[in-house]
Each structure stands twice: as structure tokens, then as C-alpha cells.
Amino acid sequence: MTRSNSIPQIGKKIKLCILFSLLILTISCRKKTEYYTFNDFAKVQKTDVHLHINTLDPRYMELAAKNNFRVVSPNVDSRIPLDEQLSTASRIKKEWPDRFAFLGTFSVDSFGSDDFVKNTIDRISECLEAGATGIKIWKNIGMVLKDNAGRYVMVDDPAFDPIFRHIVENKIPVMGHLGEPRNCWLPLEQMTDTGNYRYYKANPQYHMFLHPEAPSYDDQINARDNLLKKNPGLDFTGAHFGSLEWNVDEIAKRLDLYPEMKVDMSARMAHIQYQSIANLERVRNFIIKYQDRILYGTDITINSAESNPEARVQALFERWESNWIYLATDSVQKIRNISGDVTGLKLPKKIIDKIYNENAERFFNAL
Numbered sequence: 001m002t003r004s005n006s007i008p009q010i011g012k013k014i015k016l017c018i019l020f021s022l023l024i025l026t027i028s029c030r031k032k033t034e035y036y037t038f039n040d041f042a043k044v045q046k047t048d049v050h051l052h053i054n055t056l057d058p059r060y061m062e063l064a065a066k067n068n069f070r071v072v073s074p075n076v077d078s079r080i081p082l083d084e085q086l087s088t089a090s091r092i093k094k095e096w097p098d099r100f101a102f103l104g105t106f107s108v109d110s111f112g113s114d115d116f117v118k119n120t121i122d123r124i125s126e127c128l129e130a131g132a133t134g135i136k137i138w139k140n141i142g143m144v145l146k147d148n149a150g151r152y153v154m155v156d157d158p159a160f161d162p163i164f165r166h167i168v169e170n171k172i173p174v175m176g177h178l179g180e181p182r183n184c185w186l187p188l189e190q191m192t193d194t195g196n197y198r199y200y201k202a203n204p205q206y207h208m209f210l211h212p213e214a215p216s217y218d219d220q221i222n223a224r225d226n227l228l229k230k231n232p233g234l235d236f237t238g239a240h241f242g243s244l245e246w247n248v249d250e251i252a253k254r255l256d257l258y259p260e261m262k263v264d265m266s267a268r269m270a271h272i273q274y275q276s277i278a279n280l281e282r283v284r285n286f287i288i289k290y291q292d293r294i295l296y297g298t299d300i301t302i303n304s305a306e307s308n309p310e311a312r313v314q315a316l317f318e319r320w321e322s323n324w325i326y327l328a329t330d331s332v333q334k335i336r337n338i339s340g341d342v343t344g345l346k347l348p349k350k351i352i353d354k355i356y357n358e359n360a361e362r363f364f365n366a367l
Contacts (some may be wrong), residue, residue: 007070024273035346036349037329038136042066043359045353046068046296047360047363048070048072050074050239051072051300052301054303055303056304056306060312064099064285065096070364071096074105075136076177077138077140078138082105082107093131103132116159119161124163126164133364135174136174139177142155154220154328155223155224167234172235176229178220178223178225179243180206182246184247192274193271195336217286224238224242232259237261237295238254238263239266240266240268241271246271248283252286261282261294262294264296267297269336276345277342286345287345288351293306296355298316300316311326326342327347328344328347
């Protein structure tokens with residue numbers, strides 16, 4: 001009697017073991033499919049929202065296509081003539097309509113003149129007609145531009161108000177590189193990125209710590225913040241983590257204050273990695289919380305006069321690959337310009353898809 005009763009008990013135990021094993025297997029499979037791997041890099045649709053391609057050399061867009069990248073190329077009010085940048089970008093867009101978008105820009109050379117506002121709005125319209133799906137504003141506003149009295153002109157200057165009203169009314173996305181990394185205002189020995197150290201040591205004219213007469217770091221950030229206060233409907237992406245790269249809590253504070261603000265990761269990834277060495281979960285939780293408002297970008301510049309295009313192609317590929325390892329996996333890397341081992345954040349697939357692709361959609365949609 002005792003023996004016969006034990007048979008169904010054994011059967012129940014076997015069933016429970018099978019069910020438990022199936023549950024473990026299901027959880028394990030779910031975990032495996034929740035994350036991308038290094039091998040998924042070329043398979044996943046991605047977008048670099050801050051890659052300056054100023055050449056018709058096809059090998060850069062061919063590299064992008066091979067690795068499933070779309071490109072947003074911002075024009076910049078810098079050394080290359082604006083008309084040349086616009087013409088090049090427009091031609092690339094026609095050749096790669098589903099994989100390339102660009103942002104136009106405007107000159108501030110006529111600032112202070114009676115026709116500055118009209119000229120600027122006309123230039124914005126010209127950019128859009130040529131195929132741009134947004135406008136880039138650059139750090140020369142705030143760091144270089146001066147009025148007739150010799151005072152630095154900040155981006156919240158009333159002279160820009162009608163221009164930004166026009167941009168808001170026409171729902172034109174804006175990418176703003178305003179200010180520089182905070183290291184620019186620090187002594188060389190306090191800089192957290194050796195790349196910044198080398199650059200400012202070699203170019204003291206741009207090392208703002210040595211130029212107290214120029215606007216401070218806080219002046220730059222406050223002017224940008226004031227621009228967003230004055231234009232609550234402005235679709236604004238703060239390039240380079242909004243020049244708040246040194247502290248994810250400061251970025252979060254601005255994202256909470258300004259619902260239309262987004263940030264891109266370009267040229268400041270090492271600053272974020274520096275913070276994640278100290279506290280990985282803090283950085284990871286920040287990106288998870290603001291997953292809808294962070295966009296992937298590199299800020300690599302490629303010009304027509306590249307002396308070694310193949311080396312430039314390789315450098316771009318290596319940057320893309322290294323950033324993927326950091327964001328999508330938990331692998332450990334050595335990163336140039338910062339010391340210490342950098343462990344990847346291993347963000348879930350759905351977050352990788354947003355940061356790398358979905359959040360950039362508005363730059364590819366017709367205005």
C-alpha cells in the first residue's frame with residue numbers, strides 16, 4: 001500500500017522538475033533575446049545623427065550602408081563655405097535618399113545689420129528647399145560672435161528672437177552646439193579627458209580658463225537654457241550631451257525642465273564612460289530613464305581633402321564598433337583618453353533601437 005502511494009508522488013515530482021526546467025529555459029531564452037550581442041552590430045538598423053560628411057567620395061556612405069547606418073550630416077558655420085556644404089549635402093541626399101539626411105545652417109556675419117533677420121530666415125528657407133530637414137546652430141554664437149560694442153553675443157540675445165519664432169512656427173528641428181566641454185574652462189591638470197588636455201595645451205587661444213574676459217561655462221549653459229525657456233515649442237537637440245557631458249545628473253535636470261529638449265552623444269562618449277567607471281548603474285539608469293530623448297552620434301568630420309581616406313574609413317568604423325560594444329554589451333574595453341577599464345552598459349534591445357534609430361526619425365521625415 002505504501003509503495004503504490006509513492007508512485008504518483010514520484011510522478012508529481014517529475015512533472016514539477018520538468019515544469020521548473022522549462023521555466024528556467026524560458027527565462028534564459030528571454031534574457032538572451034532581450035539584448036543584442038557584438039555580432040548584431042552590422043545587422044541592426046542604426047543612425048549616426050552627427051557625422052559631418054563634406055565630400056562626394058562614396059566610400060563613407062558605402063561604409064554606412066554596409067553597417068546598416070543612416071547618417072545625419074550637420075552643416076556648420078565654420079571654415080568650409082556654407083554654399084559648398086549645402087551643395088555637397090544636397091547631392092549626397094539625392095544619391096542616398098533613404099540613408100542620408102542633413103541639417104542646414106546660417107551665417108552670423110551680418111549680425112547687427114538691419115537685414116540680419118530677413119537674411120537668416122531666407123537662408124533657412126533655402127536650406128529646407130535644398131533638402132535639409134533641420135538647422136544646426138554653432139558655438140560661434142556665444143564664443144566668437146561680438147556686437148558693434150565688442151560684447152559677446154549669446155544665443156538668447158533678443159536679435160535672434162524672431163528667427164527662433166519662425167523656426168518654432170514652422171516646426172523645424174534644431175541641433176545646437178552651444179558652449180564647449182566644461183574642461184575648456186578648467187586648468188589643464190583638472191581635465192578629465194586627455195584628448196581635451198592635449199587640444200587645449202596645443203591651442204591656448206581656445207582654452208577659456210586662460211581667457212576670463214570671455215563668457216564663462218555657466219554663461220553658455222544659462223544662455224542656452226534661457227533660449228529654451230523663451231521658446232517652449234522648440235524641437236531642440238543639444239549636441240554633445242548639451243555641453244553637460246561631465247555630469248549625467250545635470251543633463252537629467254535639463255531634460256526634466258525642458259520637455260522638447262533632446263541630447264546627442266557625439267564627441268563626448270568618453271566623458272560618459274569616465275562616469276560609468278565610477279558608477280556604472282548611475283549612467284545606465286540615466287540612459288534607461290531618458291531613452292526617448294538620447295540620440296547616438298559621433299561628430300567625426302570628413303572633408304574632401306582627406307589625405308588618407310581609407311584610414312578615415314577605418315577610424316569611423318572603429319568608433320562605431322567601440323561605441324556599440326559600450327552601449328549594447330557588457331564587454332570590457334580600454335578607451336583612449338581616459339584611464340581604467342570601461343565595462344559596457346548592456347542596454348536592452350528596445351533602448352538600443354531608440355537611441356540608435358527611432359529617436360532620429362524626425363530628421364528623415366519631410367517637413
